[in-house]
Amino acid sequence: MSAPEPIPGARLLFSNDAAVAQLNHGSFGLVPIAVQRAQQRLRDEVEANPPRFFSVGLEARVAHVRRHLAAFVGADPDLTALVDNATTGTSTVLAGLDLGGGDEVVTTDHGYGAVDLAVDVLCRRTGASRRVARVPLGDDDDAVVEAVLDAVTGRTRLVIVDHITATTARVLPVRRIVEAVRARAGERVAVLVDAAHAPGLLPDPVAGIGADFWVGNLHKWAYAPRGTALLSVAPRWRERMRSLVVSWSEEAGFPDSLEWLGAHDYTPWLAAPTGLFVLRSLGIDAVHRHNAALAEHGQALLAEVLDVTVPPRTGLPMTVVPLPQGAGADQTAATALRRRISDDLATEVGLASWRGRGYLRLSAQVYNREEDFQRLVEGLPKLLRRS
Numbered sequence: 548m549s550a551p552e553p554i555p556g557a558r559l560l561f562s563n564d565a566a567v568a569q570l571n572h573g574s575f576g577l578v579p580i581a582v583q584r585a586q587q588r589l590r591d592e593v594e595a596n597p598p599r600f601f602s603v604g605l606e607a608r609v610a611h612v613r614r615h616l617a618a619f620v621g622a623d624p625d626l627t628a629l630v631d632n633a634t635t636g637t638s639t640v641l642a643g644l645d646l647g648g649g650d651e652v653v654t655t656d657h658g659y660g661a662v663d664l665a666v667d668v669l670c671r672r673t674g675a676s677r678r679v680a681r682v683p684l685g686d687d688d689d690a691v692v693e694a695v696l697d698a699v700t701g702r703t704r705l706v707i708v709d710h711i712t713a714t715t716a717r718v719l720p721v722r723r724i725v726e727a728v729r730a731r732a733g734e735r736v737a738v739l740v741d742a743a744h745a746p747g748l749l750p751d752p753v754a755g756i757g758a759d760f761w762v763g764n765l766h767k768w769a770y771a772p773r774g775t776a777l778l779s780v781a782p783r784w785r786e787r788m789r790s791l792v793v794s795w796s797e798e799a800g801f802p803d804s805l806e807w808l809g810a811h812d813y814t815p816w817l818a819a820p821t822g823l824f825v826l827r828s829l830g831i832d833a834v835h836r837h838n839a840a841l842a843e844h845g846q847a848l849l850a851e852v853l854d855v856t857v858p859p860r861t862g863l864p865m866t867v868v869p870l871p872q873g874a875g876a877d878q879t880a881a882t883a884l885r886r887r888i889s890d891d892l893a894t895e896v897g898l899a900s901w902r903g904r905g906y907l908r909l910s911a912q913v914y915n916r917e918e919d920f921q922r923l924v925e926g927l928p929k930l931l932r933r934s
């Protein structure tokens with residue numbers, strides 16, 4: 548597959564360092580200039596008169612943004628709250644569950660490390676435990692559903708699955724998982740979908756899944772400023788969702804109590820619709836087609852020079868390349884290698900260890916060109932030989 552034609556002018560919408568091959572949009576996003584400007588105008592408005600900014604009309608503006616963003620992901624705005632990030636959303640869900648000794652939480656071995664940590668901390672406090680489903684890396688959805696169900700026992704209270712996995716960049720069949728868990732355990736087991744990467748990548752990612760809880764970041768693929776995420780819940784959980792930080796709107800309940808956090812920085816949320824505007828102006832489908840084709844092209848180039856086999860294609864703008872045996876095999880080695888790629892090749896990639904093997908994750912965005920991937924293709928084999 549050849550590299551796709553660039554989207555005319557799209558590169559100029561971003562302010563990334565031209566000297567760096569930025570192939571890691573997936574970790575922290577990269578905010579378009581128009582969105583940075585919108586946020587700066589909001590900051591200017593705050594600093595012109597802070598008491599007035601916070602006391603006149605702010606709640607209505609936040610509620611308006613919530614409705615706008617909820618519609619974008621196909622969520623019910625009354626069952627959806629703005630939160631700072633997926634991590635906050637996940638901790639909010641865990642705090643509302645009332646887990647006790649003997650209860651079990653199921654995660655998968657593709658799960659995000661900080662989410663696993665949050666579960667482990669809760670387990671230590673409550674006497675619950677975490678059971679990890681080993682999910683295959685291939686594209687067999689039946690096998691994924693079966694692996695998750697195998698981990699569900701009579702003690703399971705919560706299942707956490709990623710819609711798009713971070714380390715392995717797979718799309719998991721979350722709707723089927725929700726249906727299968729329901730069929731097996733009814734409402735005794737809740738399902739949390741960690742959709743950190745879904746907004747902007749998957750159409751209407753909340754609608755139709757039927758999960759108890761859903762968290763998604765707008766600051767990765769929907770061009771929002773960092774600090775913009777949504778937590779969406781099923782009606783039966785609404786009353787149980789409390790803010791992790793108690794402030795003036797505590798008694799107002801979900802979603803207001805999660806959103807009104809005193810002297811919080813509301814500018815990322817208020818500027819987030821500008822991100823959607825940029826995305827829609829470029830054309831969501833055109834952006835997706837370009838990015839997915841470029842990520843796949845880069846993956847093919849790198850896999851060839853490293854002589855490795857890649858997992859089945861996903862159509863995502865994030866692809867992974869398994870590294871030769873021994874490179875980045877544990878998390879410490881993977882982190883050190885990512886740092887060396889950054890230092891020596893001026894290239895940013897995702898890199899993590901999964902089942903004892905290093906996986907390099909390539910993200911593609913409209914600001915990337917084939918040359919960004921070429922730098923890695925030329926430099927990485929030498930760097931690995933030296934390491």
Ligand SMILES: Cc1ncc(COP(=O)(O)O)c(C=O)c1O
Pocket residue numbers: 573574632633634635658659661662709711712713741743744764
């Ligand atoms: C699958 C997944 N879950 C959760 C997160 C955490 O996102 P945040 O740091 O914005 O809370 C990430 C971040 O990359 C992720 O990939």
